[in-house]
Amino acid sequence: MTGGANPGPRASRGAHGQLKAEKLIFERSRPGRVGYSLPALDVPAVDAHAAWGSEHVREDLVGFPEVSEVDVVRHFTRISQHNYGIDVGLHPLGSCTMKYNPKFNERLARLTGFGAAHPYMPDELMQGGLELMWRLERLLSEISGLPHVSLQPAAGAQGELTGIMLIAAYHRSRGDSSRGKVLIPDSAHGTNPATASLCGLIPIEIPSNAAGTIDVDGLQAAVDEETAALMLTNPNTLGLFERDIDEISRIVHDAGALIYCDGANLNAIMGKTRPGDFGADVFHINLHKTFTTPHGGGGPGCGPVAVVERLEPFLPRPVIVRQNEGGFRFEHDRPRSIGKIHAFHGNFAMMVRAYAYIRALGAEGVRQVSEDAVLAANYLKERLRGHYELPHDTTCMHEVVFSDELQKKLGVSAMDICKRLMDYGFHPPTVYFPLVVHGALMIEPTETVSLQEIDEFADALIAIAREAQQEPETVTTAPHSTYHRRLDEVLAARHPVLRWDPACTGEETGGDPVGS
Ligand SMILES: *Cc1c(COP(=O)(O)O)cnc(C)c1O
Numbered sequence: 433m434t435g436g437a438n439p440g441p442r443a444s445r446g447a448h449g450q451l452k453a454e455k456l457i458f459e460r461s462r463p464g465r466v467g468y469s470l471p472a473l474d475v476p477a478v479d480a481h482a483a484w485g486s487e488h489v490r491e492d493l494v495g496f497p498e499v500s501e502v503d504v505v506r507h508f509t510r511i512s513q514h515n516y517g518i519d520v521g522l523h524p525l526g527s528c529t530m531k532y533n534p535k536f537n538e539r540l541a542r543l544t545g546f547g548a549a550h551p552y553m554p555d556e557l558m559q560g561g562l563e564l565m566w567r568l569e570r571l572l573s574e575i576s577g578l579p580h581v582s583l584q585p586a587a588g589a590q591g592e593l594t595g596i597m598l599i600a601a602y603h604r605s606r607g608d609s610s611r612g613k614v615l616i617p618d619s620a621h622g623t624n625p626a627t628a629s630l631c632g633l634i635p636i637e638i639p640s641n642a643a644g645t646i647d648v649d650g651l652q653a654a655v656d657e658e659t660a661a662l663m664l665t666n667p668n669t670l671g672l673f674e675r676d677i678d679e680i681s682r683i684v685h686d687a688g689a690l691i692y693c694d695g696a697n698l699n700a701i702m703g704k705t706r707p708g709d710f711g712a713d714v715f716h717i718n719l720h721k722t723f724t725t726p727h728g729g730g731g732p733g734c735g736p737v738a739v740v741e742r743l744e745p746f747l748p749r750p751v752i753v754r755q756n757e758g759g760f761r762f763e764h765d766r767p768r769s770i771g772k773i774h775a776f777h778g779n780f781a782m783m784v785r786a787y788a789y790i791r792a793l794g795a796e797g798v799r800q801v802s803e804d805a806v807l808a809a810n811y812l813k814e815r816l817r818g819h820y821e822l823p824h825d826t827t828c829m830h831e832v833v834f835s836d837e838l839q840k841k842l843g844v845s846a847m848d849i850c851k852r853l854m855d856y857g858f859h860p861p862t863v864y865f866p867l868v869v870h871g872a873l874m875i876e877p878t879e880t881v882s883l884q885e886i887d888e889f890a891d892a893l894i895a896i897a898r899e900a901q902q903e904p905e906t907v908t909t910a911p912h913s914t915y916h917r918r919l920d921e922v923l924a925a926r927h928p929v930l931r932w933d934p935a936c937t938g939e940e941t942g943g944d945p946v947g948s
Pocket of ligand 1 (some may be wrong): 527528587588589590621623665669694696697718733735
């Protein structure tokens with residue numbers, strides 16, 4: 433520990449300094465050491481050269497570590513301890529909704545009937561899976577207030593792509609070929625303009641007003657007969673509900689355009705209000721954020737879309753139908769469909785988890801998730817008031833955005849504050865996003881945080897604010913207690929070193945030989 437500060441009891445988990453002296457698995461390698469023992473061969477040996485041809489036979493494996501089983505177990509266990517995850521502590525990444533996911537849902541997703549189902553199984557042999565998907569669609573339809581749902585998209589970003597493709601197909605089907613623009617507020621997630629561009633449409637930025645919501649006059653001025661859609665996030669990425677949503681909806685629909693609602697923030701409003709009721713024509717839902725699948729690090733996602741009646745014919749195929757005579761089947765004959773957007777049926781295990789989660793909570797529980805998420809964010813906002821600048825000082829939804837305005841004057845940036853939080857044993861919040869707030873610290877505690885933990889987190893941030901005044905160098909040189917010190921993030925992103933190399937000391941990426 434350097435800097436003379438006492439970061440409190442939580443820092444002990446970051447104190448891995450001694451591990452650095454441990455040898456990595458390649459360094460532990462000794463010629464001939466193996467991690468298995470097999471009985472002596474009691475059948476005739478196969479002559480591999482004769483059986484497969486010498487060009488397919490490898491005599492030796494060059495460059496692989498020769499280690500025992502215990503070496504392997506310790507290696508992977510040790511590197512897992514250099515990491516930080518949702519099961520280690522708070523992960524308050526704004527917009528990402530990193531919450532605790534009940535382990536029971538993991539067990540259900542692994543039930544043999546679900547986990548071992550083959551995607552080529554005929555419909556009649558996977559009636560249980562089909563029924564689960566159909567029932568999940570109905571639940572998401574109820575929650576979103578939109579009649580039809582496709583579970584195919586594999587992420588929020590792909591849900592966005594699907595949604596804008598549906599809107600484009602709708603305009604095309606009406607012979608309306610002039611609608612080439614998508615209006616997007618300046619606080620939107622980067623995937624929104626990327627989606628519009630991928631669909632060959634032109635993203636047009638709509639400015640926010642001083643309150644942080646859509647500027648209605650700016651919207652009115654921008655919308656015209658070339659507008660295909662407004663892409664709207666509600667509550668937006670500042671954690672603010674769009675109060676003028678009725679007016680916004682009227683302006684967009686009067687111009688013949690549709691509303692795409694980004695639903696990554698559904699955990700702030702579910703059970704309270706429904707996008708279908710406030711004007712959304714298509715809405716994506718991040719099952720991995722709102723509905724309990726561990727996410728991050730590029731793991732599987734699921735971003736179902738819910739749509740109004742007039743977009744139903746264009747949904748990805750196949751769709752699941754309940755038959756009059758009972759049972760369920762995939763309907764592939766969908767001539768107006770935009771086509772398939774995911775292999776087979778999407779990420780099925782996530783649908784099992786989401787279904788189990790919603791059924792376990794029930795209608796009241798779903799509503800309470802939103803209430804608790806909003807309460808946690810507002811409680812944190814009040815605890816940090818005065819210690820950090822609050823650019824939009826109003827009741828927030830499930831996330832709150834501070835800025836580094838007060839600390840910047842002392843030479844301490846939002847990034848420094850985040851690095852210092854790691855010394856206190858917390859994952860940093862989302863930083864420098866949304867772009868409309870300079871030096872943003874975007875915090876989403878989620879509904880699964882306890883009062884005790886949120887207080888510890890607030891205490892840490894308050895202590896850092898004090899350090900910024902009294903000993904700014906402690907903050908600007910943080911982290912001090914983590915396995916690797918501060919990385920050069922630009923270098924780590926531009927020149928990631930992804931393989932261990934005895935010649936690589938880690939200095940290239942500011943300390944971490946496996947990238948950041
Ligand atoms: C996370 C997020 C997305 C993208 O979702 P992915 O599943 O990560 O593709 C889109 N919009 C907002 C507001 C988000 O927070």
